[in-house]
Amino acid sequence: MVVPHPFGCQLGLVMFLSQFPFCGFFLSSQKECLVEEFYSNDGVNGNWSLFWRRTLFQWELDLLGSLKELLEPVRLSSVEDFWRWLPNTDGTFSINSSYNYLVKELRYSEGLDFEAAEVFKQLWESPTPSKVIAFSWQLLYDRFPSRSNLIYRGILAPDAPRDCVGCVGVVESSNHIFFHCSNTFFLVWNAIFRWIGVVVVIPPNSSVLFEVIRGAAKSNKDRQGFLMIWHATLWTIWKTRNNIFSNGSIDSTVMVDEIKVLSWRWSLATTKMSPCLFYDWTWDPGDCLSR
Numbered sequence: 001m002v003v004p005h006p007f008g009c010q011l012g013l014v015m016f017l018s019q020f021p022f023c024g025f026f027l028s029s030q031k032e033c034l035v036e037e038f039y040s041n042d043g044v045n046g047n048w049s050l051f052w053r054r055t056l057f058q059w060e061l062d063l064l065g066s067l068k069e070l071l072e073p074v075r076l077s078s079v080e081d082f083w084r085w086l087p088n089t090d091g092t093f094s095i096n097s098s099y100n101y102l103v104k105e106l107r108y109s110e111g112l113d114f115e116a117a118e119v120f121k122q123l124w125e126s127p128t129p130s131k132v133i134a135f136s137w138q139l140l141y142d143r144f145p146s147r148s149n150l151i152y153r154g155i156l157a158p159d160a161p162r163d164c165v166g167c168v169g170v171v172e173s174s175n176h177i178f179f180h181c182s183n184t185f186f187l188v189w190n191a192i193f194r195w196i197g198v199v200v201v202i203p204p205n206s207s208v209l210f211e212v213i214r215g216a217a218k219s220n221k222d223r224q225g226f227l228m229i230w231h232a233t234l235w236t237i238w239k240t241r242n243n244i245f246s247n248g249s250i251d252s253t254v255m256v257d258e259i260k261v262l263s264w265r266w267s268l269a270t271t272k273m274s275p276c277l278f279y280d281w282t283w284d285p286g287d288c289l290s291r
């Protein structure tokens, strides 16, 4: 038991220091003590010996009662402490267990329905660079810096301009940027659908589109490739939107060409398909993916 002080401890998700700031650490006369100097165990019950710099007020005694209730089930041993990563059953840290833990937490806190939760599970099944998938992940949660989000989170002032940077008189929300802005981005999606040979009516949001494109694929290879193109399209739209701030312009033809180049490069780098020429890729990506 070498934890510096019980108020530096955490029980489950409760950090004692933040839950009991006044009747805890600040009034303690044992700030330098170790937990083992507070705690004794007679083999059946654990006892905490806490001392204070002054007599506690009634409200502080009430808080202290709550603290003792929390500590009641705690049974400490004299075995040396060690770090343990709770999201993994064997106690070791891994990126995979961290990701699954966060997904579960977000799903719980956001109240995701079954369909949305399935999209998040399948999102990473694509040979797309992880930074791009991470961006799509943020977008699906609507946690990316659109103007409406920046104002909502207090990063921009409430009276800051919230109009879309690509058109006039429309609030810049995620659905607007990626699906409805000035028909330009709408044109991009339509060109991409024609290119991959999928007939789609623009859906209300990116997660529905994800499922539609996924469902339109004829094979697993197609599916992975189409989702890669879905990621490339979102990524290119966002980059084009940001370039407007450095005197860039929106040209749907240029954007579609960029999406084809990006997805072709990613397909060569990360998919198991046989290498194909850029000409073949622009002509029929489905044929390249099935090789």
Ligand SMILES: [Zn+2]
Residues within 6 Å of the ligand: 164, 165, 166, 167, 168, 170, 176, 177, 180, 181, 182
């Ligand atoms: Zn717009």
